[in-house]
Amino acid sequence: MDIYDSLALGLTTAMQPMNLWLCFIGVLLGTFVGVLPGIGAIATISMLLPTTFYLEPVGAVVMLAGVYYGSEYGGSIASILLHLPGSASSAVTCLDGYPMAKQGRAGVALFMTAAASFVGGLAGIFVLILFAPTLARVAFSFQSPEYFALMLFGLLAAASVSSGSPLKAVAMVLLGLLFGCIGTEVNSGMNRFTFGQLELYDGIGLVAVAMGLFGLPEVIQTLGEGTDQQPRFKVTLRSMVPKWADIRQSIGATFRGTGIGVALGVLPGTGGTIATYISYAAEKRLAKDPSRFGNGAIEGVVSPEASNNAAAQTAFVPTLALGVPGSASMAIILGALMLHGIQPGPALITNHPDIFWGLIMSFLLGNIMLLVLNIPLIGMWVRMLHIPYGVLAPIVVAFVCVGAYSADNSSFDVLLLVVFGVVGYAARQFDFPVPPLLLGFILGPLLEENLRRSLLLARGDFGMLFLRPISGTLLVLASITIAYVVFTSFRQMTQDGAVPRPAAEGS
Amino acid sequence: MSLESSQSLDLVSDETSPGRDWGGIAGGLCLVAIGVFFCIASTAYPVGHVARIGPGFFPLILSVLVAVLGAVISIIALKGPKTSIPVAWRPFVAIIGAVLVFYLTIDRLGLATAVFLSVLISSLGERPTHLVRSLVVAIACAVISVAVFIYGLQIPVPPVQWNF
Numbered sequence: 315m316d317i318y319d320s321l322a323l324g325l326t327t328a329m330q331p332m333n334l335w336l337c338f339i340g341v342l343l344g345t346f347v348g349v350l351p352g353i354g355a356i357a358t359i360s361m362l363l364p365t366t367f368y369l370e371p372v373g374a375v376v377m378l379a380g381v382y383y384g385s386e387y388g389g390s391i392a393s394i395l396l397h398l399p400g401s402a403s404s405a406v407t408c409l410d411g412y413p414m415a416k417q418g419r420a421g422v423a424l425f426m427t428a429a430a431s432f433v434g435g436l437a438g439i440f441v442l443i444l445f446a447p448t449l450a451r452v453a454f455s456f457q458s459p460e461y462f463a464l465m466l467f468g469l470l471a472a473a474s475v476s477s478g479s480p481l482k483a484v485a486m487v488l489l490g491l492l493f494g495c496i497g498t499e500v501n502s503g504m505n506r507f508t509f510g511q512l513e514l515y516d517g518i519g520l521v522a523v524a525m526g527l528f529g530l531p532e533v534i535q536t537l538g539e540g541t542d543q544q545p546r547f548k549v550t551l552r553s554m555v556p557k558w559a560d561i562r563q564s565i566g567a568t569f570r571g572t573g574i575g576v577a578l579g580v581l582p583g584t585g586g587t588i589a590t591y592i593s594y595a596a597e598k599r600l601a602k603d604p605s606r607f608g609n610g611a612i613e614g615v616v617s618p619e620a621s622n623n624a625a626a627q628t629a630f631v632p633t634l635a636l637g638v639p640g641s642a643s644m645a646i647i648l649g650a651l652m653l654h655g656i657q658p659g660p661a662l663i664t665n666h667p668d669i670f671w672g673l674i675m676s677f678l679l680g681n682i683m684l685l686v687l688n689i690p691l692i693g694m695w696v697r698m699l700h701i702p703y704g705v706l707a708p709i710v711v712a713f714v715c716v717g718a719y720s721a722d723n724s725s726f727d728v729l730l731l732v733v734f735g736v737v738g739y740a741a742r743q744f745d746f747p748v749p750p751l752l753l754g755f756i757l758g759p760l761l762e763e764n765l766r767r768s769l770l771l772a773r774g775d776f777g778m779l780f781l782r783p784i785s786g787t788l789l790v791l792a793s794i795t796i797a798y799v800v801f802t803s804f805r806q807m808t809q810d811g812a813v814p815r816p817a818a819e820g821s
Numbered sequence: 822m823s824l825e826s827s828q829s830l831d832l833v834s835d836e837t838s839p840g841r842d843w844g845g846i847a848g849g850l851c852l853v854a855i856g857v858f859f860c861i862a863s864t865a866y867p868v869g870h871v872a873r874i875g876p877g878f879f880p881l882i883l884s885v886l887v888a889v890l891g892a893v894i895s896i897i898a899l900k901g902p903k904t905s906i907p908v909a910w911r912p913f914v915a916i917i918g919a920v921l922v923f924y925l926t927i928d929r930l931g932l933a934t935a936v937f938l939s940v941l942i943s944s945l946g947e948r949p950t951h952l953v954r955s956l957v958v959a960i961a962c963a964v965i966s967v968a969v970f971i972y973g974l975q976i977p978v979p980p981v982q983w984n985f
Contacts, residue, residue, distance in 0.1 A: 538909025744848035774872030
């Protein structure tokens with residue numbers, strides 16, 4: 315099936331009324347949670363998981379994906395108006411966005427970030443269309459050893475670039491893998507670590523884990539901070555029109571940001587957040603007058619926003635083409651597919667072309683919807699920021715509880731919510747990153763299965779894994795990553811090693 | 822999450838303050854405990870041999886690694902940059918408590934009651950308590966969740982019941 319047929323199939327799938335509607339709901343919700351500090355895309359995606367049970371697979375993923383990239387649009391609004399990032403990847407936008415608002419240029423900042431986000435998103439979709447099928451074709455020759463090596467490398471890479479100490483991140487990955495072992499073991503039929511609890515026979519429910527780890531701690535923390543600022547800057551449609559100088563300055567920055575985002579989004583572990591830091595740093599370095607940064611330089615606003623949207627789209631390349639998620643949000647979206655009985659991986663494109671191409675075309679439609687939502691309707695979002703967090707937080711808690719319960723009609727899942735809520739909050743306060751835990755949890759059973767099959771194939775010969783070209787390369791990369799982690803921890807211990815300051819909660 | 826311009830975005834901190842990384846110590850010790858627990862538990866399952874790994878193989882290796890890493894992290898944290906463990910106790914108790922109450926009441930008192938109670942309790946997590954506002958929100962949430970989940974999604978839970 316050539317590319318035009320595929321795109322046509324995708325378009326007809328995406329334009330089906332139900333899918334259009336779900337796309338709209340997804341991007342609307344995504345912008346909403348992106349705007350509001352204290353609720354993130356990943357918490358929302360996990361909260362929506364139970365509702366996806368009632369939907370077709372295409373629609374389910376279209377909606378969840380809409381939340382994911384939609385939140386990259388809305389996040390900048392709070393950053394610009396309140397100096398409070400709406401989402402982790404909009405943190406950098408505060409630096410020059412808020413000064414712009416103070417200079418009376420909030421409208422321009424908001425307009426330009428929406429435009430930049432659109433350009434970034436579009437570029438990301440383009441890359442997705444170009445590369446995903448090719449990557450999937452390469453991955454067809456993948457067998458268990460390759461998958462094992464790929465997942466291992468993906469997990470380690472994600473851990474090593476996550477905020478804070480890489481060693482702690484690796485520990486969290488391992489912990490997640492361990493939690494993934496709870497339940498019935500497919501090969502032998504043995505129940506592992508269930509201690510007689512019937513509800514654990516199927517493993518720990520993804521919904522409870524995801525919501526507990528991400529939804530609850532975020533709410534606890536934001537309630538604790540007690541920030542209840544109100545936006546003080548007036549934003550009218552007229553104030554949003556940029557000057558020519560603004561546009562000229564932004565063009566280069568937008569494209570540079572897009573490039574960075576596209577590249578980093580594909581790699582496992584790196585996501586929108588890191589892309590924004592790098593884009594900002596790059597713009598500052600390339601600028602003729604770096605002192606403008608921090609005082610309302612429009613490049614510092616436009617470039618990160620383009621890159622986080624580009625990264626959000628290209629993050630789907632490994633997820634859809636290989637079935638290996640690069641971040642926790644992607645992992646949950648994959649989980650949604652698996653819940654519908656669809657096996658992600660290179661076969662997805664050939665077995666379910668309607669899902670793959672329908673999803674991609676829905677990204678296109680979604681980004682267009684977002685452009686409309688974010689420019690003319692900007693006033694609506696600004697008004698949302700007036701909602702006090704004390705009202706929002708309990709609503710989120712109620713939603714999380716009912717969502718977890720309704721997944722399996724089991725109050726045990728709510729108990730799991732409590733457990734993982736405590737685990738998630740403790741991890742945050744101890745400064746251990748949480749996304750690696752979820753990644754490990756979701757990939758655990760798959761990793762083990764591929765390891766078992768590889769060893770069976772090789773009749774116990776570990777060396778074989780290294781001899782096969784692809785898995786060998788990936789394992790070498792994984793070893794390098796391990797060495798890097800060990801090295802940095804060693805440096806930290808033996809001298810005044812610089813430790814990256816923990817950034818906001820990752821993707 | 823408030824942001825000072827230059828503060829939280831430093832990718833490299835200029836200096837490390839002497840002291841203990843309490844978060845690392847606490848977390849590391851938790852990991853050791855969890856690792857040891859799962860290690861002992863994994864011995865109940867056959868490990869098999871390399872060519873044919875059993876159900877105990879993977880968890881055993883993982884739990885040992887977790888415990889070892891936990892120990893290493895704790896030790897590094899003894900020298901590590903000084904961190905504290907900030908706990909927002911009031912929101913923590915309020916929200917975790919709310920979920921616990923939901924767990925205890927959903928099967929016994931019905932959906933609407935459970936939602937009402939948990940929303941109310943979690944609103945107590947806010948520093949200046951707005952009791953009237955919380956009550957209104959709680960009632961609204963109860964009504965909406967009944968509408969959405971019982972009538973809309975048809976989950977088999979009665980709105981209100983008395984079931985002990």
